[in-house]
Amino acid sequence: MNAADTGFVLVSAMLVMLMVPALALFYGGLVASRNVLSTTMHSFVLLGVGALLWPLVGYTLAFGPDIHGLIGGLENIMLFGVGKEPLEGGSIPALAFMAFQCMFAALTPALISGAYAERIHFQAMLLFSTLWLLVVYCPMAHWVWGGGWLMKMGALDFAGGAVVHMSSGSAALAAAIVLGKRTTMGRRAGLPHNIPMTVLGAGLLWFGWFGFNAGSALAANGLAANALVTTHLSAGCAILGWLAVERWHTGHFTVLGAASGAVAGLVVITPAAGFVEPWAAIVMGLLGGAVCYGGIFLKKLFNYDDALDVVGIHGVGGVLGALLTGVFACAEVNGVDGLLYGNPYQLWVQFVSVIATVGFCFPVSFALLKLTDRLVGLRVPLEKEVTGLDISEHSESGYQI
Template sequence: MNASDTAFVIVCATLVMLMTPALALFYGGLVRARNVLSTHMHSYASLGLTTVLWAVVGYTLAFGPDVGGLIGNFSYLFLRGVAGVAAPAAPQLPHTVFMAFQCMFAVLTVALISGAYAERIRFSAMLLFSGLWLIFVYSPMAHWVWGGGWMARMGAVDFAGGAVVHMASGAAALACAQALRPRQAAGPQGGTPNNLPLTLLGGGLLWFGWFGFNAGSALTAGPLAGQALLTTHLASAGGILGWMLVEWKRVGKPTTLGAVSGALAGLVAITPGAGFVDLLPSMLIGFMGGMICYGGVLLKNRFGYDDALDVVGIHGLGGTWGALATGLFASAAINNVDGLFYGNPHQLWVQFVSVLGTWIFVYVVSRVLLSFVDALVGLRVTPEAESTGLDLSEHNERAYTL
């Protein structure tokens, strides 16, 4: 075990942990004032529930010794055998540090989905769905990509979570938006954000935490971490410009919400390739990600699903573009994998298969879990509770007393 690598990943784990409260700020500013605290609660509940379930069973399903390329075994159930030894997947790190770093990813992914069902889900339903989704969707996905499962064996690469985090949360968000149906008096367009400065603060903190998210995925304090940090920043900057360009052209004015959304689109797009692509391609990936995600947000108007906070458009579509872009721009000079533009068209094919597998698996299983939760406790609050606001009806609190 290496002390400097351990210190580096500990710092990165704390940065990724910060991303979930940052997401609460980002999402909380976008909803209507009567639902601010309930939206924050989804992220904080994920910090509690997901962490406990990850320790009990999720981690061993994701990173336990492989069973048929589909799931990990129960070797680390209740974190048995994790303390005091090196991590099998990263021998330079204590097993506890590797587990904690991966835990923060799981927490954030579950919280990301909440943007699709904001302002209308029962809190009990949110808890039950989130717990089931971690076990039956996230843990298998993490195993397939990072734990030695079939996607990894096929040769698909995902440096920091394009499939595991972003495509998975996007596909689940689509399932949630369709299962819960549109909000009252909102429709596909949604309501008016209650506090855009709050959203901008949350977006800035997400950008800050993303350095730990992507650079930390190198799992060592070396040149690859530096590469991932810089590609992350360049792509986010490109995403701002890409989103701003199409928004300015389409509606006549650039907006602050568009700028922060573009930054996140660039961050999402570069996540799968952050440690595989060179610097100039990273800017192009982010720039295109900003434009693609802007178009992806408009899809909800065309198809009529109420993805309240645009998880499908930004995380789902951005993660998909990023995975395919990795198959185009990956360079063996960076991290031993060449993409199409470096003479290896097969890499683009396996990236496409991984995208297709992720969307189908996550969407179908999410719909099944949502049907089960609906039958057990009911997914949606009553019309009266929705009109009152979930802050009062679900938590007996008010965000603002002005």
Template sequence: MLTSTALVLMMTIPGLALFYGGMVRKKNVLATVMQSFAITCLVTVLWFMFGYSLAFSDGGGVNSYIGGTSKFFHHGITTASLWLPGVANIPEFVFSMFQMTFAIITPALIAGAFAERMKFSALLIFMALWLLVVYVPIAHWVWGGGFLGSAGVLDFAGGTVVHINAGVAGLVCALVLGKREGYGTTNMAPHNLVYSVIGASLLWVGWFGFNAGSELAADGLAGAAMLNTQVATAAAALAWMFAEWIVAKKPSVLGIISGAVAGLVAVTPASGFVNPTGAFIVGIVAGVVCYLSAVKVKHMFGYDDSLDAFGVHGVGGVVGALLTGVLADPAINSLGAGASLGKQIYGVAVTIVWTGIATFVLLYIVKALVGLRPTTQEEVEGLDISQHGEVVP
């Protein structure tokens, strides 16, 4: 669990920071990696103070919806405290730290949707509010004894809690903030795809901590989750690559790494419930569907999801969550016997509605407090210099 936790933290810093940092224009690279790094620090402190208790302690009469306050600042947890005594038997400090890394990457993923156009002050306030109002309740609903988990919604490692949650929030952010200055007329090609390949590779490796670690034990199911993760990711990368090759006539580097991430996203909820053939199917479907979503659908509707947070994480998360209900294999995980497409649709729908509405409200609160976007001049100059007073030479 210590190893898995370190791997998941590596997904955000340096993984996501480099993945997103390479895809923006040079004038915004520092601002983009700063977002991932600052969110890591901010969420760590908030999780320690309030998040863990609200997500994973007993909320009493309201436990179906939110946890309690008894473990604020990790009060009462000792080195002898165990998470799920008699079942998982891992130290509660380790469990909290493992879940903290999930709470870190989820808001960091959202930043891809509004890359290159949000004020840093607005980002900090929004992410702090979003963590406590959106992420923490949904984590509790699915994994902390809340109503979605009780209803039989299957999410092994974060299809609803992390990816649909972040993806839908990202789409709302992109719509509320509007398009980047010059979108559609200015060249906004990635400035350094080598950074993005390194970032995607770190995400891929880190994801084994994400998915296999979510078994909370070194056993056969963790091994199945690990193999499923690898198979789905490779299949999705190839599916996106070949889809792009057929449609756009060239297989791009950005395409194959985006496909890999789409596969990682889609297999997340399914990794501990499907067999490797099921994971293979999940990967192929996710690669093709996310390609169409990120490239064709985005252009059709004209929204500016800068780095495809919704196109890959939102859509990929939905694909994976729904296919979990179809492909779950009780021979892999006995909980799969209760899987159904209806239950998965219910989990997806609740997540989308809560995330969508709450994110919209929080953005307008932040807008009233400090404003969301820098001035046009500051955005044209680049967020590196206007927000942080630094540039890449």
């Protein structure tokens, strides 16, 4: 047991927890004022869902003893056997690791909520998120981090490129397709009502992301320092990459573009933070900002309504980050070389992990959405959508005039 490592992971868990209300601010500022409470509630309530499901059964499904590379066993159900003793081969208590991962489990389904904002019943959101956490997130976490088949194959995902961002991006695409477009899109919906709120959320996400990525080293060591530095460099450079393309495309530098670019850079570096050198993070950030700017136009190209660009930023950014990890990974950082250092096989492994993640998460999410629709109904009626979900779903208003 190491007190410094334990303290570092506990603080990192707190930082990841902060990302959930930060996401609520980021998303809340992007919707119409009549939906600000419902949108922030989508993120905030998942802290409760995660706090219930993760210790009961989620943790053991993700990190319990491996069953054929597919799922964890039930030996740790209700945290049985998970206590103050250190993890096998580690220096922190098992409970500290459980708490750290609990925050990931709350954040990831919250990311999906940006796709179905402004048109979903709250009870449907709760049911879908519960099912998704158990049926999609837990197997993905086991495959990549818990001793599952992708981990055995050698796929690199330091802090959640596949487990968090590609999985949520795939589910977001399924949600946008199943729910359909917002009825008021093009008239009253689609314009952010409070960009300063969104920028504040982006800044807090950036701050929390240091716990997300550096904390994934699970120790207060040089690897954590590398992850923190690469995270910051990528986010900052992605702002510049996004703004450069935006200026070329529209003739303007927008504040919303700067905030979106920062998040794109954070997404892209997540799988690579503990595997690449700082100079590579700069390149990944510049590319991530530019590519994710293009990613937001996929919804126009394919005619789906991803309300807050979850697919374009988290889906596209997660895929790009996973593949670039296979290019820029350096053994001097964490024992694995990528294509640039003479190991093209790693890029192939990363490609397989992308196909496997999207190929599993999209159809299963689609099926869960259809099931939720049959059970409780997904979409609010037209009149409630026009009135706004704050009043129709929660009997509250975000702003008193």
